[in-house]
Amino acid sequence: MEIVDQTRLPHARVTVSLASGSDAAHAIRSMQVRGAPLIGATAAYGLALALRADPSDAGLAAGYALLIATRPTAVNLRWALDRVRARVTPLAPAARAAAAWDEASAIAAEDIATNRALGGHGVQIIEALAGARRSPVQILTHCNAGALATLGWGTATAPIYLAHAAGVSLHVWVSETRPRLQGARLTAWELRAHGVPHTLVIDAAGAALMRQRRVDLVLVGADRVTRNGDVCNKIGTYEKALAARDNDVPMYAAVPSTTIDWTLASGDDVPIEERDAAEVLNPGGEPIAPAGTVVANPAFDVTPGRLFTGLITERGVCAASKAGLSGLFPEHVHE
Amino acid sequence: MEIVDQTRLPHARVTVSLASGSDAAHAIRSMQVRGAPLIGATAAYGLALALRADPSDAGLAAGYALLIATRPTAVNLRWALDRVRARVTPLAPAARAAAAWDEASAIAAEDIATNRALGGHGVQIIEALAGARRSPVQILTHCNAGALATLGWGTATAPIYLAHAAGVSLHVWVSETRPRLQGARLTAWELRAHGVPHTLVIDAAGAALMRQRRVDLVLVGADRVTRNGDVCNKIGTYEKALAARDNDVPMYAAVPSTTIDWTLASGDDVPIEERDAAEVLNPGGEPIAPAGTVVANPAFDVTPGRLFTGLITERGVCAASKAGLSGLFPEHVHE
Numbered sequence: 310m311e312i313v314d315q316t317r318l319p320h321a322r323v324t325v326s327l328a329s330g331s332d333a334a335h336a337i338r339s340m341q342v343r344g345a346p347l348i349g350a351t352a353a354y355g356l357a358l359a360l361r362a363d364p365s366d367a368g369l370a371a372g373y374a375l376l377i378a379t380r381p382t383a384v385n386l387r388w389a390l391d392r393v394r395a396r397v398t399p400l401a402p403a404a405r406a407a408a409a410w411d412e413a414s415a416i417a418a419e420d421i422a423t424n425r426a427l428g429g430h431g432v433q434i435i436e437a438l439a440g441a442r443r444s445p446v447q448i449l450t451h452c453n454a455g456a457l458a459t460l461g462w463g464t465a466t467a468p469i470y471l472a473h474a475a476g477v478s479l480h481v482w483v484s485e486t487r488p489r490l491q492g493a494r495l496t497a498w499e500l501r502a503h504g505v506p507h508t509l510v511i512d513a514a515g516a517a518l519m520r521q522r523r524v525d526l527v528l529v530g531a532d533r534v535t536r537n538g539d540v541c542n543k544i545g546t547y548e549k550a551l552a553a554r555d556n557d558v559p560m561y562a563a564v565p566s567t568t569i570d571w572t573l574a575s576g577d578d579v580p581i582e583e584r585d586a587a588e589v590l591n592p593g594g595e596p597i598a599p600a601g602t603v604v605a606n607p608a609f610d611v612t613p614g615r616l617f618t619g620l621i622t623e624r625g626v627c628a629a630s631k632a633g634l635s636g637l638f639p640e641h642v643h644e
Numbered sequence: 645m646e647i648v649d650q651t652r653l654p655h656a657r658v659t660v661s662l663a664s665g666s667d668a669a670h671a672i673r674s675m676q677v678r679g680a681p682l683i684g685a686t687a688a689y690g691l692a693l694a695l696r697a698d699p700s701d702a703g704l705a706a707g708y709a710l711l712i713a714t715r716p717t718a719v720n721l722r723w724a725l726d727r728v729r730a731r732v733t734p735l736a737p738a739a740r741a742a743a744a745w746d747e748a749s750a751i752a753a754e755d756i757a758t759n760r761a762l763g764g765h766g767v768q769i770i771e772a773l774a775g776a777r778r779s780p781v782q783i784l785t786h787c788n789a790g791a792l793a794t795l796g797w798g799t800a801t802a803p804i805y806l807a808h809a810a811g812v813s814l815h816v817w818v819s820e821t822r823p824r825l826q827g828a829r830l831t832a833w834e835l836r837a838h839g840v841p842h843t844l845v846i847d848a849a850g851a852a853l854m855r856q857r858r859v860d861l862v863l864v865g866a867d868r869v870t871r872n873g874d875v876c877n878k879i880g881t882y883e884k885a886l887a888a889r890d891n892d893v894p895m896y897a898a899v900p901s902t903t904i905d906w907t908l909a910s911g912d913d914v915p916i917e918e919r920d921a922a923e924v925l926n927p928g929g930e931p932i933a934p935a936g937t938v939v940a941n942p943a944f945d946v947t948p949g950r951l952f953t954g955l956i957t958e959r960g961v962c963a964a965s966k967a968g969l970s971g972l973f974p975e976h977v978h979e
Contacts, residue, residue: 319934482940485924485932487822487846493925493933501934508938511822511924513847513880517945520882545848547855551886581852589820589846590828593928597820598828599654599836603843605817610852 310354314341315457319498327351330359330372337379337386340489344458345532345568346424349385350417352376356393357409364402369394381580382541382609384533384570389416421461423565426623428467431528431563434626435472435479438525438559445506446472447525449482449515452543453495454530454563464563465530466499468621473505481507482524484515486543488588488606512545516552527553527560534562534569536641538614538629539576544607550616559618562629566622569634571641576611584608645689649676650792654833662686665694665707672714672721675824679793680867680903681759684720685752687711691728692744699737704729716915717876717944719868719905724751756796758900761958763802766863766898769961770807770814773860773894780841781807782860784817784850787878788830789865789898799898800863801834803956808840816842817859819850821878823923823941847880851887862888862895869897869904871976873949873964874911879942885951894953897964901957904969906976911946919943 310327316339317323325341327333333355336342342351359372373390380386396412397405438446454465462470472479481500486492493509500507510518518524527549533541540546540562553560573579586604590596598604614629627633635642645662651674652658660676662668668690671677677686694707708725715721731747732740773781789800797805807814816835821827828844835842845853853859862884868876875881875897888895908914921939925931933939949964962968970977 320930485822487820487848490932493937497933497937501937508940509924509933510940511847511879513822513883513945514940514942516883516886517879517942518940520946544846544852548848548851548883548887551851551890552883555886589844591928592932593926593930595655595928597825597927598832598844602828602832602836605843605845605849605853607849607852610848611855 312336312342312351313457315343315495316341319494327355327358329362330355330375333358334375334379337376343491344453345383345385345530346420346459346464346565348380348383349389349567350413350420350460352386353389353393353413353416354410356390357406357413360397360406360409364405369397369405380582382532382582385567388567392416417460420459420565423567423623424459424461424464424467427464427563427565427621428462428471430625431468431561431621432471432475434561435468435477435526439477443478445478445480447480447482447523449484449518449524449527449549450496451484451492451512451515451529451545451549452486453491453499455496455499457495457499458530464565465528467563468528469505470503473503479505481505482515482518483507483509484512484545484549485509486545487512488592490592515549519552519556519558524558527558529562531562531564531568532609533579534564534620535573535576535579536569536571536634537575537631538617538620538634540612540614540617540629541576541579541609542612544610547610547612550612554616560616561619561621561626562617563621566624566638569638576613579611582608647671647677647686648792650678650830651676654829662690662693664697665690665710668693669710669714672711678826679788680718680720680865681755681794681799681900683715683718684724684902685748685755685795687721688724688728688748688751689745691725692741692748695732695741695744699740704732704740715917717867717917720902723902727751752795755794755900758902758958759794759796759799759802762799762898762900762956763797763806765960766803766896766956767806767810769894769896770803770812770861774812778813780813780815782815782817782858784819784853784859784862784884785831786819786827786847786850786864786880786884787821788826788834790831790834792830792834793865799900800865802898803863804840805838808838814840816840817850817853818842818844819847819880819884820844821880822847823927825927850884854887854891854893859893862893864897866897866899866903867944868914869899869955870908870911870914871904871906871969872910872966873952873955873969875947875949875952875964876911876914876944877947879945882945882947885947889951895951896954896956896961897952898956901959901973904973911948914946917943
């Protein structure tokens with residue numbers, strides 16, 4: 310399979326071939342691919358590749374173990390691997406690789422359809438804000454929950470692309486998203502490619518823009534949503550939500566149901582990935598702090614559901630709460 | 645006069661001689677010196693240098709105009725220039741340069757004394773949090789309101805250095821402070837030089853740390869405080885304050901009275917400096933976003949006084965409100 314190496318964007322668009330489970334694990338771990346849905350799909354294909362090399366029970370277990378260990382926070386990773394494993398486990402080894410590839414392809418196709426459906430619900434929020442006004446709807450987003458994070462239209466960006474395609478005037482504030490700058494590197498690149506007007510700002514500027522009434526809507530993705538509606542997403546999302554609440558700006562997380570972890574009661578239970586200090590210390594060339602400076606680098610934060618106006622899913626928009634999620638997904642309610 | 649070129653820190657400690665008013669203006673504009681109190685003192689010395697070259701009324705007016713235009717947000721700049729101008733205007737031109745130098749020296753000396761007094765009040769807050777506990781008091785600070793921003797002990801750092809010197813166990817979370825990274829480059833350097841334990845984090849991590857109960861106190865400086873207690877400070881301060889409130893973490897701004905602008909009713913009236921896009925686009929070597937990306941770069945934000953636990957001044961701690969400030973500084977109340 311082929312992926313776009315996102316660590317090379319925006320300066321070069323480089324395609325990389327993944328030929329083995331190890332290649333896929335490396336691509337996820339090194340963040341050549343990132344974004345919860347794309348991590349899931351890549352892992353599914355990666356398990357299929359691993360089974361081509363060794364379709365035995367031991368090979369299946371080893372491939373699963375290799376891939377599940379790549380990133381701890383996005384729940385789509387486990388979900389996709391569990392799904393492929395469940396499909397192939399009953400099969401004879403000789404049939405496993407093809408079935409796994411088929412399942413991975415189904416996951417990818419469903420992801421595209423899910424994002425399209427999610428976008429269809431989200432675009433109504435943007436259209437309602439646009440109303441009869443002539444000035445652009447001002448949308449702030451953080452990190453990259455775009456086409457690069459998924460297959461198809463992206464999650465948080467799907468409503469934006471659909472609104473733009475429908476002729477709604479809009480402008481996107483792109484939060485740069487330290488430490489790895491996915492907003493600056495990826496979201497700005499995507500929006501530019503789609504012709505959507507946008508302006509790059511540092512992460513800390515989001516709250517100030519909201520206080521100045523220059524933001525009408527905040528739209529973000531999610532790496533994992535717990536069953537009470539808490540949203541684990543790129544670090545900085547919680548601050549955006551606090552600012553949105555303080556300034557009465559509506560804020561939504563775009564959440565395909567594959568990102569909901571029904572096994573966890575609250576966001577406090579989500580494992581938060583601690584990443585390498587070098588991401589903080591070397592945003593460009595030389596280090597930004599004195600040699601030997603101690604660094605903490607949590608990659609995600611948890612935003613309490615109470616701070617969101619709602620969650621946008623492929624089944625519609627709901628409150629970021631246990632009741633809201635249970636209403637849209639009753640099949641997951643097991644009291 | 646000699647300054648430390650702060651744009652070269654932390655990699656090199658380079659001293660620069662200022663020989664003229666233009667040199668001083670360049671040092672302020674290029675941020676070789678920064679931080680509200682140090683900007684004020686440097687401008688005062690700069691006006692003295694300008695008067696050495698031309699002590700006429702025209703020379704005084706030109707030097708004042710050159711220096712006042714360097715940075716728009718810190719009120720200390722205007723305060724210091726007004727003070728020097730008032731001192732020398734009645735004098736014969738031949739006496740002006742020496743008198744201006746004397747006045748600049750007085751401003752510098754008072755700044756040191758003010759920070760020491762402010763630190764004495766602030767250290768009591770840290771000592772109260774320390775109480776009888778054995779674990780370190782966890783303090784988060786943003787940007788650099790340290791010795792490098794002032795003369796002497798700094799403003800927000802004065803209580804920290806005094807507590808550390810008194811043997812209080814503490815640890816400082818250093819917010820890197822995009823776009824110019826004064827936290828990473830300057831505060832980490834200062835704290836290291838003083839032997840104060842600290843950890844560098846990205847700006848967006850502050851709220852997450854507070855939610856995890858890993859912050860006991862937030863201490864920041866200010867560039868301008870309006871008479872209702874609104875605090876204009878480095879962009880990102882507002883987000884820290886929202887997070888502190890949401891998590892019941894006490895938060896104070898360290899405010900020498902020279903930073904209070906009694907002429908402005910609220911923070912909405914403070915001019916916010918918009919700085920160069922290159923600060924955002926080039927944190928290190930190559931640009932972080934596609935060529936041609938539009939950037940907004942507001943350097944400061946306004947935090948409503950209601951979000952602060954209090955303001956620490958050289959006269960004591962007060963509420964961040966009109967009543968609080970009026971109580972400590974009754975001479976500025978003119979109804």
